Amino acid sequence: MEVAYDLWPQVSREIDAEDAYERTGHLLLYENETGGLQGGFESARARANVQNEFGVETEVLDGDEVREMEPGVSEDVIGALHCPNDGIADHATITRSLARAAEAHGATVRENAPVRGLERDGSRVTAVRTADERFAVDQTVFLLSNTHVPQLVEDELDISLPVWNMYPQVSATEPMDEVPVNHLIGHDSRRLALKEISESRVMISGGWRGEWDEDAQQGIALEERVDGNAADARAVFPDLTGIEVERSDASRRESVTVDHVPIIDTLPGADNMIVGTGWSGHGFAISLAINRLLSRWAIDGTRPSRLSPFSLERLRRPE
Ligand SMILES: Cc1cc2nc3c(=O)[nH]c(=O)nc-3n(C[C@H](O)[C@H](O)[C@H](O)COP(=O)(O)OP(=O)(O)OC[C@H]3O[C@@H](n4cnc5c(N)ncnc54)[C@H](O)[C@@H]3O)c2cc1C
Incomplete structure (x- = not known):
């Protein structure tokens, strides 16, 4: 939240959605x-x-x-x-404005194209598959489809995350x-x-x-x-x-963890895939900060220290 507080007014201005965010306290x-x-x-x-x-x-x-x-x-x-410093934001306006801004920076946005599976070579993800398309992966995949993440991870990596869904x-x-x-x-x-x-x-x-x-x-x-x-x-x-x-x-739908702290981590069998889930009802407020830290992780190749509290290790028995 400390990082997100600075980003909300700044980013909402940059993406032409200033009216969609208000610092109400x-x-x-x-x-x-x-x-x-x-x-x-x-x-x-x-x-x-x-x-x-x-x-x-x-x-x-x-x-x-x-x-x-x-x-x-x-x-x-x-x-x-x-x-x-807390505030409120119009989810739909902010999300659409972020998507438009990402496209302006060269991102391709596909809608109504559910991810069906992964292709892997050893412990690297080499492609992501939808029903009609195959997206080759050169560097890093972010798996951020919220309530869909635990199912995909279970199907593809045989890992059961301590996460469930709520409405x-x-x-x-x-x-x-x-x-x-x-x-x-x-x-x-x-x-x-x-x-x-x-x-x-x-x-x-x-x-x-x-x-x-x-x-x-x-x-x-x-x-x-x-x-x-x-x-x-x-x-x-x-x-x-x-x-x-x-x-x-x-x-x-929203995903929830046992300790109400999101899981943001890589998993065995998919070293170049960063997974985020279990937002437990407070994923939107921190999202701008998390996104910035995720991109640093992908570019630098090392997990930013601010993300270490979200590792899955906290919910595993120490070696
Ligand atoms: C009613 C409600 C109130 C909330 N209030 C707050 C609040 O006050 N403060 C706060 O911080 N948070 C709040 N939250 C939680 C917050 O909205 C979530 O934590 C946040 O939206 C999570 O972001 P996300 O991008 O990970 O997931 P989502 O916003 O759930 O987006 C996931 C996306 O992945 C897509 N997807 C799903 N399956 C697939 C697939 N197979 N392939 C490709 N894409 C897929 C979905 O269609 C969706 O677009 C609230 C949630 C709800 C439902």
Whole structure:
């Protein structure tokens, strides 16, 4: 995140998507003084210290300070962790703008062309195959197809990654005259995240899940869980009471690791293939930094030290 903080305003400008990124700041709200291993507000100081140590500027706010910044928040909120450098981005606009910028730099973008398999010579990948095409590999392959990565790795390298898929549920309210949410909002004990999105709507998410639907062949949002998520939102921002949820979605898959830290590594049997998966719901915020570090790895041939915490080794028994 320390690297990504600098890149978001800079890159969004460079790719002509300045309006798609906004540095709103993040408030992680607390309603409980204590709370099992999660810690409740008692843990806020320790968490702020660790985050500051790693370059994620964080301050602890009491309830009154939170209400000065978020006048609409419930009286039950007793404090927050505030990260002023956090922000929100329009995923689709940023992704499309990045693709256009990559093309302008000479990249070829193929859509609707699922990778079906690899060709290898010893422990090097020599080609990537889709249904209709074969792409010869001279140097490095990045395998970054998220939830597809564990399956391909299992099929091709017989390696089982400690990763599974989930279907995050996300809802949007009807448009409002006045949006009561100023910051990107998270919550210590409720499964809740909120932010303002286009057309003066609030996006409600934060940990509720959809379910795989065999007929639709995708994740679908379930009504009672959408209601549960909205009830949390209204408990924390009472002004959302009476505001309808207009649409919900759980069709986008995400990969999750056992420790919620992504896996970014090479694997035995494919020395020139760098694999990234297990983003655990926070892959977008760090993506610009990760991409820059991945390209350095490919060009220099050595893993940048900032990527070592993401190695698979952390989840293996020491030799
Ligand atoms: C509802 C929701 C909310 C989220 N909120 C946040 C947030 O607030 N903050 C945050 O940081 N992160 C968030 N995330 C997580 C974030 O979106 C992901 O971690 C991130 O998009 C991962 O990026 P990616 O490029 O690795 O994978 P993806 O964005 O999943 O892209 C993978 C691409 O690979 C393609 N693909 C799949 N199979 C194949 C194949 N066989 N061959 C070729 N291509 C293939 C897919 O079509 C897709 O285009 C959220 C995710 C969801 C679903």
